[in-house]
Amino acid sequence: MDDKNTEPKPVFTARKRFFRKRWFIIVAILVLLFFSGVIGGWWYITNKKTSPATKLTEAMAENVEKTLIDARKLDFAGSTDDAMALYDDAINKAENSYQKSILLTGKAASYFDDGNIDGALTIALEADAANQNDTVSYFIAQIYEKKGDNQKAVEYYQKAILFIDKSSPVADSDVQYFQSKIDELSVK
Numbered sequence: 001m002d003d004k005n006t007e008p009k010p011v012f013t014a015r016k017r018f019f020r021k022r023w024f025i026i027v028a029i030l031v032l033l034f035f036s037g038v039i040g041g042w043w044y045i046t047n048k049k050t051s052p053a054t055k056l057t058e059a060m061a062e063n064v065e066k067t068l069i070d071a072r073k074l075d076f077a078g079s080t081d082d083a084m085a086l087y088d089d090a091i092n093k094a095e096n097s098y099q100k101s102i103l104l105t106g107k108a109a110s111y112f113d114d115g116n117i118d119g120a121l122t123i124a125l126e127a128d129a130a131n132q133n134d135t136v137s138y139f140i141a142q143i144y145e146k147k148g149d150n151q152k153a154v155e156y157y158q159k160a161i162l163f164i165d166k167s168s169p170v171a172d173s174d175v176q177y178f179q180s181k182i183d184e185l186s187v188k
Contacts, residue, residue: 064090064099068106075110083110101131105139112139117146134163134174141181150185157182 067090074083087107094100104127112120121143128136141156157178164171164178 064094064102067103071106071110075113080110080114097131101127101133101136104130105136108139108143112143112146117143121147132159132163134160134165137163138178141178145181145185154182154185157185 067086071083071086071090074080074086084107087103087110091100091103091107094103104123108120108123108127111117111123121140124136124140124143128140137156137160141153141160144150144153144156161175161178164174168174
């Protein structure tokens with residue numbers, strides 16, 4: 001009976017080795033695929049080329065943003081004439097109506113901050129003519145409200161509601177705010 005217990009079972013051992021090899025091969029292939037994916041993704045991201053049009057658009061947006069920041073710094077430092085000259089130069093070089101509208105709104109905000117309400121309104125109306133959007137309409141409504149022209153302020157608050165991007169996460173709160181301003185000004 002001892003001979004039976006000590007005798008190895010060659011079929012069972014061979015089958016066990018086969019399963020171990022198979023699992024080892026499967027795991028090795030999975031690890032290889034994982035690292036290939038990581039390296040391939042890294043290579044794709046680092047070597048991704050942007051189109052010249054995208055680079056140009058990004059550069060123009062950076063220029064507009066830089067102009068706004070520089071002009072506001074000049075304005076806050078008391079160099080209002082230099083700030084207006086910077087705005088005018090950038091507005092003349094603007095590539096599209098959207099950029100022109102942003103720059104005109106910045107210039108109007110400088111006039112507004114300096115207390116030149118009529119100048120701010122004139123420039124803001126130019127911005128609205130260049131590109132209508134909720135931000136410009138809201139700013140014009142604020143200017144009319146400051147001037148005491150509640151009827152025009154209500155008109156532009158209503159216009160701002162029409163231009164709100166409904167997919168924006170703050171769209172509902174903007175509509176509520178503009179509507180509350182319309183209700184407040186309609187009572188006066």
